[in-house]
Amino acid sequence: MNKRSGEESKRNIIAAAIQVFADYGYDNASMRMIAQAAGVSVGTLYLHFKNKDDLYLTITKEWIDDLNELTNRALDRIDDPRTAITVFITISIDYTREHREMILLQGRKFGRCLGLEQKQQFFRKRRQLLTDIVQRGVTEGVFRSDDPAETARIIFNVLRGFIFSMLIDEEALFRAEACVDLVLNGLRRRNNG
Amino acid sequence: MNKRSGEESKRNIIAAAIQVFADYGYDNASMRMIAQAAGVSVGTLYLHFKNKDDLYLTITKEWIDDLNELTNRALDRIDDPRTAITVFITISIDYTREHREMILLQGRKFGRCLGLEQKQQFFRKRRQLLTDIVQRGVTEGVFRSDDPAETARIIFNVLRGFIFSMLIDEEALFRAEACVDLVLNGLRRRNNG
Amino acid sequence: MNKRSGEESKRNIIAAAIQVFADYGYDNASMRMIAQAAGVSVGTLYLHFKNKDDLYLTITKEWIDDLNELTNRALDRIDDPRTAITVFITISIDYTREHREMILLQGRKFGRCLGLEQKQQFFRKRRQLLTDIVQRGVTEGVFRSDDPAETARIIFNVLRGFIFSMLIDEEALFRAEACVDLVLNGLRRRNNG
Amino acid sequence: MNKRSGEESKRNIIAAAIQVFADYGYDNASMRMIAQAAGVSVGTLYLHFKNKDDLYLTITKEWIDDLNELTNRALDRIDDPRTAITVFITISIDYTREHREMILLQGRKFGRCLGLEQKQQFFRKRRQLLTDIVQRGVTEGVFRSDDPAETARIIFNVLRGFIFSMLIDEEALFRAEACVDLVLNGLRRRNNG
């Protein structure tokens, strides 16, 4: 019985769970696998988390907070819409590359999606951020867009596609710069357009 | 019980399985549910399919063939790269909207993804199609792209993102035209570019 | 795999479950024990019953129906209140002696008592029967009772006590006739009373 | 943590355990719940009691002693058998009403009933008390009974029924006086009997 502090043990379990969930998906990851990966007994899992859902939600909540903060900090002092788009896309792609496990955030549990409310709010917030940037660009006359929200959704979906490609289809991954280039060009206002 | 020819029964099972898989996901769809939806006994499922994986793979194979044919037919006589891009994106979005179940194609069984080889080949083929179109556009001087394959991957990922949005986040869906507009503008060669 | 008809198998499981529940109580009887006693696998239990509660409730429902019918038939043509009391007590005691397992009917699951509604209705019906008999006796001038319902409850509780004694304290069991004697004497109207 | 003397802590745990056992039953009461209710850690429970059974037995022993003393004191100077019966029944009913938890005394752990020997002795003693009273009444010519022990068992079972009704079926409860009335009338010797 290797005694640790409660918090230490909890972090340890979370780290293990992230790996296992990411490797096998929510459904195929069993509590036994997670326990094994964390080097603890199954019972210990339930000492720190009410159940499998709770463990999963704790993890996703961390990511959401993490990404929110990272994004906010990065966009904090950026006024130029072109730079803002560049930063948003680059951060998203980089973060996804570094945290392949983040796919879990997108995780669907078909019937009832686990923590759906929380996630949708997060997605909504990110799309709003993009919408604001595009809108600003339009106002400033550097972007062209009939419908900034629609444009934001499209950009958002490239990034969502990237997340899944990370997991199921690495050949489909692209460089952030290439994406920025295409998008900025697509948004660009032109005289003879 | 209603005697049917073997083939008829098989079609019937596949139709039911598509629905159930699409509604609940591979893991949460049980053979019992599929049997019930098809109005046959569990044993009958195994008469036509070796096992659950086999049933799933049969379905995905059908889709791949279906989509391949649909796409090929649509692009058959189109020479203009701009029209080709427009058609490819529109077909993909429309098909996804009509066949929400197609998400299954992206289906990940994390550890070992079921039928991965087959799917990856399909994805590769679609990206190649896009690459060819972009390449042609560049050659003809209407598109601008440093790396057509990279550009193709980006477009491919918007569409992949759309598929997942269909399932987990309907608010994120966008119109095909808006996407075409952004992409074509992004690809457009410009004098002062 | 010993194939039986569905109904045959179900009866077999019920018989085993009655024994196991009676011997160990609801909580201490495990599905594994019941399966073993029935000579089937655990999975088979769930083929016939939705869950443990369902199995338990099926059993209690049978008893309730059984006892109701038995009692109704016995009291059908009896007009004399003294005979009716005698029959009611005798039947109850005899049935309990023969079906020691019937204790399950009383079964408490503390927080939420399983099938409480159903049982309470059954108990209520039996008390009502007793109340009617006593009331009749009073009306006919052979019984004496300030409050027939209260009297009925007391008699009802002797019988309930008997059921528990069957299980936990056989030394406390008594003969039906002795009980009838005491009760009838207690109910008897007297001139100098 | 609040340092207490060992004995004080023990009393505290017992009080909490009584509540929890009474609310949830032996099986459904967990050591964690008891610890929580007592405001101590799980480990502390095992400092004072060898295990769950030990804790339970300690409690039942207390009750047995408590009830024995209460009953003895009440019957101490009562000579009249009629009064004695009245007192015994009234005390039993009242005590049960006030200590709903006392149901635990009847507690069955089916297979091997916890502390069975101890309890049976207690029940035996109480029945003996009743038997003595009835016997005395018969000797003095105020009661009529072929078999005082049998009569005692019947009275004992009304009271046992009452205890269970307290828990599972409050509608079945009755007033002590009504019971005394029926029993005394039932015991009464009559001229024309």
Added chain:
DNA sequence: TATGAATGAGAATTCATTCAT
């Protein structure tokens, strides 16, 4: 072909008990 009863392995979860601190 078709059925559906039966299986057994494995899933999530609970809990009495132990023991390092």
Added chain:
DNA sequence: GATGAATGAATTCTCATTCAT
């Protein structure tokens, strides 16, 4: 004395798969 993290065995329940009919 007191704590509470850790354990492991047991519990309920699910499900892909098999096979006698």
